[in-house]
Amino acid sequence: MPKIYEYLGIIFFFYSNDHNPIHVHGQKGEFESKANFIIENGEIVEIEIVNIKGKKPLKDKDLLNFKIFVSTYHFQIADKWKAYFKENKKVKFEVINRIK
Secondary structure (H helix, E strand, O other): OOEEEEEOOEEEEOOOOOOOOOEEEEEEOOEEEEEEEEEEOOEEEEEEEEEOOOOEOOOHHHHHHHHHHHHHHHHHHHHHHHHHHHOOOOOOOEEEOOOO
């Protein structure tokens, strides 16, 4: 399970056996949500936040921070997905304290 980011206590990661479409999980404590990237013609056109069956979704401020982070870092997340799943490369874990 490669962890790729931490932001305001939310851990952003991929499951090692994950599947398409490109997406990222966000977890804080016992709460977890997922952001699916909708891609058309090679470009991210939408980010869909979804609940995960059997998991309690992120709530309130954490969910808002998850959405803000993913909308800001979606290109970097997609690049890390491609590096890990398509190129079999390790991805660097980064702690982000403030969104630029």
